[in-house]
Amino acid sequence: MATIQDVARLAGVSTATVSRVISGRGYVSPASREQVLAAADALGYMPNGMARGLKTQRSGLIALLVPEIVNSFYTTISRGVEDVANVSGLHVILGNTDESVAKERAYVELMISTRVDGVIIAPAGRTATSLEPLLANSVPTVLVDRSVSGFPADVVRADSITGAQTLTRHLLALGHRRIALINGHRDTSVARDREAGFRTALAEAQVEIDERLISSGTWFIDDAEARTGAILDEDTPPTAILAANNFMAIGALRSLRERGRRIPQDVALACFDDIPDAAEVDPFLTALAQPAYTMGTLATRLLLERISGTFRDSPREIVLSSHLLIRRSCGAQLGESVVGLNVELGPDGDGRSPDRPAVLPAGKPAVLA
């Protein structure tokens, strides 16, 4: 692979001149510029990012660490991140942590070794121990979706407490009193917030809380399936189920199917996180759709400000609200009045996310300010 030296030799100039032409910094005579450009083209020269990064202390890369990229919620966040990053000439390295703090830690260390310019992460753990190296090495970091205690970084997340209240109130308004919560891992802030909102809504309605109906474990589909099954097999099963995310909903769905329970006739089902493709094929699952794309774009904007040093104050927290999409899985009537704000009616919600732009920004790479 041709180096800057090869180009310099062919163009009959010094490497400094080539560098000036390629990076566009510094004065070069039009004549030399032509020579260099011609030589670079002839050789198919591509600057070595590692050498450049070693010198400039910048890789032009940011890391996005999510629990599971196969989950459309995180995929959508990733598009938001990439679209904003690319406009600033940054590119995104993606990593799946599989909800494992150990894997997360390994990725964090790898990213530091890669000398990424910043990290956006949906942390798996309750504490920040796996993120500590980021702080120690002062790598700009932004948390998305989830927060952790005691880690001083910007956060972009949705309001899960209010969200859970909205969903629970919807079920209560439909007459349900025995509502099960199939929650994710309590180490994550969203799981704790969703449980809190759930309890608050029940308390508001003066519905006694049956602790056997509240289940938490991992965020994996199979686990949700098993836990839902256990609850359904009890003496007094719930009449409604609230799943803490789209994967939990799929697990619950499997469990209900195995038992031949009809939705919503036998059991109502609602969940956090829309499943856009599924909604598109059959607008069925009533869901609280979080603004995933926006979470990605905002998180990246905050990160860019940290990277460029435009913003140096103490951590910011951006809390976004979500939309209730009322569809068929809870048996709500079309057009009925509903409790809660941000309600989007229409049981056949068209599934087009209001969150993600239909036409994506072109993403012409530009230089980071």
Next chain:
Amino acid sequence: MATIQDVARLAGVSTATVSRVISGRGYVSPASREQVLAAADALGYMPNGMARGLKTQRSGLIALLVPEIVNSFYTTISRGVEDVANVSGLHVILGNTDESVAKERAYVELMISTRVDGVIIAPAGRTATSLEPLLANSVPTVLVDRSVSGFPADVVRADSITGAQTLTRHLLALGHRRIALINGHRDTSVARDREAGFRTALAEAQVEIDERLISSGTWFIDDAEARTGAILDEDTPPTAILAANNFMAIGALRSLRERGRRIPQDVALACFDDIPDAAEVDPFLTALAQPAYTMGTLATRLLLERISGTFRDSPREIVLSSHLLIRRSCGAQLGESVVGLNVELGPDGDGRSPDRPAVLPAGKPAVLA
């Protein structure tokens, strides 16, 4: 950020010794090793990947370039790629080309500058012009899903000709004679193959081909929606629609809904690429499920062989077969005999992909051979 020199100074040894301890290559006395490890730990030392890469001519990164990561088909491929890459200590940079040859070219150049160790790509164009820099710089490359003419690289793809035949025969067996094909961009090999298989199946059945029923354009949902609409609004609309991928199916679905056509009573609908989440919520769309996860893992294996030099012969092509998942959208009876191999019966197909392992490999990073 601490450097190898800082560690050497604190440990009272030379940088070479530190390097030996950190990279695990070469002999070091237990005593020195302890010193180094302690110093590294105290300083929170993380080796600089760019400096290392500059020296070793290896970044430890591979690039995966896909048209749209939000499409579950490509997401699943990406998991396959990551799972295999991580086992070899490689990590994955992801890029969306948005079906644009220009964006693809920009990414290719960026990846060469990043000095990725290899590239896996689902190319957007018909020719290899945007990939040419990879060849010129002899960057190991593997094509997934799609192939392009005149580019000497390993290919891992599914058999779209046979696939389209299988889907078309299924529709023919159900009595359909006016079948529309909503195809993707003819610049992609899969679009051409799918059209070829479609035509072959019709010819086999001695069904005259009405060219007005064959439509190609982009791979975007909105475009598929518009083209489906145009065909549905003709004098003699089709009784069945074959969508060339999951996104095309969603576009067709929208178009059918807007016109109040019922599926399958008024129009049958089948497509390439399963939509796992949607199938999970409601196993509705009859689809030809391609082994996406396996495509990702195999492509990565081939790439690793190229990177390590284990395999140097001329390009290989791996062609995988797909499964027909018969569900409700075509009105097939449960248990009826079906034309074509690799048929998986069961209109309520459980949606669990046989392709992707339920438990993912742990992915302990190891050194690339």
Next chain:
DNA sequence: CTGTTAGCGCGTTCAC
């Protein structure tokens, strides 16, 4: 077993 040395390819002073 360990230290010295020489670059990997680039950007960046500092002279000219």
Next chain:
DNA sequence: GTGAACGCGCTAACAG
């Protein structure tokens, strides 16, 4: 306007 020279942090000989 341009070139010479240094060093970013690391690994790989080569001595010792």
